[in-house]
Amino acid sequence: MSIYLDHSATTKPSAGVIEEVRRTMELCYGNPSSLHAMGLDAARILSEARSTIARSIGALPDEIIFTSGGTEADNQAIFGIWEASKRQGRTVITSAVEHPAVLRACERLEAQGARVIYLPVNRQGLIEPEAFQNALNSDTILVSLMHSNNETGARMPIEAIGRILSEQNSAAVFHTDAVQSYGKIDLDMRRLPVDIASLSAHKIHGPKGVGALYVRGGTKLSPLLAGGGQERGFRSGTENVPGIAGFAQAVREQSDHPEERRRHLADVKSYLRERLLEEISDVSIHTPEESIPSVLNAGFPGCRGEVLLRMLEQEGIYVSTGSACSSKKANSHVLAAMDLEPASAQGALRFSFAEENSREQMDRVVEVLKTAVDSQRKLRESFGKGRRR
Template sequence: MIYFDNSATTIPYPEILRTYQDVSNKFFGNPSSLHNLGDKASRLLAASRKQIADLLRKEADEIFFTSGGTESDNWVLKGIAFEKAHYGKHIIVSDIEHPAVKESAKWLADQGFEISYAPVDSRGVVALDQLANLLRPDTILVSVMAVNNEIGSIQPIQAISELLADRPTISFHVDAVQAVGKLPISAYLTDRVDLASFSGHKFHAVRGVGFLYKKVGRRITPLLTGGGQEKNLRSTTENVAGIAAMAKALRLTLDKEAVALPQIAKMKTIIHDELANYDDITIFSEVAADFVPNILTFGIRGVRGEVLVHAFEEHDIYISTTSACSSKAGKPAGTLIAMGIPDKVAQTAVRISLDDDNEMIQIEQFLTVFKQVYARMKKVR
């Protein structure tokens, strides 16, 4: 089996699964309970929070645990909107955001907020001048992802931070879900970033756990109310085993970053350069400094992406049609449409997303299979 769908979800590291199981067995008390078992779980929770904060060079009281990136994004969009509604009701999101952000923005529009969409250029990068033109006195939030999940374009977070430097009334949110282990922390957690979303299963933790970075002093309305966990901002019994495993996964991922990324970039380049030799291939991702090294999106003209996904699946090779969250809807990649790619071409897109688990021999096998699949598709399209 060759797994090239790591942007959808990564395979948990074996040591992460062991940590999850050990914590589940030994720290099963509710962290809110007064007895010793609850105290042990609470202390492990605090240690995990501190470890994550230290790894990101932030403070422990700036880390809030969630169920993942979708919840964190929803919380930010809705929580900031209602917290700051008396200052204004204008929100800006980029035109290539994950559905967790864009759908939250659409919901807020139904609640009386005004949403502006910052366009991107032909390479899938937010156009700074056009973003600047959207800013208004009543703007309360700007939300831009660090790395686009569909083609891997890196967004200019530092430049946007500078653009917002003299606008302290605007909260700046970064969806960093695809950035962990692919970019230096400073590239997506600048001093100007107020909030950032993270999802554990994107960096080899288990599914169903993530966290939100919220800068000290920034106010946000709770999305979940109840027992008062997470400083009364996110009520629900904490997933201690998942959180402890996620903290460890983050450490392992960041520890491997320096060695893993050059190898991943080399594998992407080999695939990219080989695909470029074929006729009727459109490559949407670039081998460039402003694209992450692990995502390569391409299409065969006249072949829908889902057909190609299933063709490779027959050979036990797993890729995806760009965004996993939208793939079953059968819609063309929203990022490609925002880039000005025609619908018919966008519908051909498939995404390879690599990780440190992948090896060069898998790249060779993929390219061998690709030659067979391409020949087959050429006969039928």
């Protein structure tokens, strides 16, 4: 039996989601913009899904725009706010540890004349509100800071950032990439001090290629795509009705006993953390206390994360060295920004959990990992001795 611990990269669609997508494709294939009964059926599915997703974050249905996933939601937020506000100012504040969907978009803004400030993080991987306060000025039109980090699980101080924005009477639009937090901790837009937030379905057992952007009523945003004006003009293109129906099904399933579900994730994570520290020498934990319950990042100095990943894979255990999008590159920009010991960053693994993971699975992971770490360290030692001879 394999042990899948890469849920931050993507999750397995639930049986209910697969059935909902299949049923919608087969029975409700009308275009939601068509005026006849089949179109109305599809439009009704969209409208119900919009209400379900809105309700899950304390938003209004009209505040939800469907997108092709988290990447598009991030791009739409960043370029859309820039287009709508660039005459009021040119400063954008983000952080050094954002997902590439935000970082690459901000780099494009720089090419268009934006002044982008990339806030550093401390050794815990957290943004410091004081650094934000120092960076904020009257020229700031956009703040894009992730709700939680995909590589370490660190929960950013979004409430504190919101307080600073309101104390300073800032007109900046506040975007948060909430892709990793959604479903793992409460996101209530009636309390969260953000104007716009990105969500993705495939991180919560929904289908890939579908997501949403929450846009608080009254937020100035320009659309990216020119076309038929779907999604109230914000996102042209015939909606992915089966994907959206599957997304809503995933959200309904997540809202069943959420506290119990999250307690289970937190228990599996803390159990793995304790067992790693007990069983393997010189392990460093890169995930701070303030984190989502689904991610644990740990470093094994003297090893290479990619080699450990392959050794675990041979035993049917699937983990990651960083985010799925950056894992093909040698080093993680997130761990680099945390200024960790290079050996600890090079030997880093990310374990990310879902409901189906258990303490028994973690025992097996630790057993395999202990052997893998020992053998890599021994190999390195003997290689070092050989070179010294």
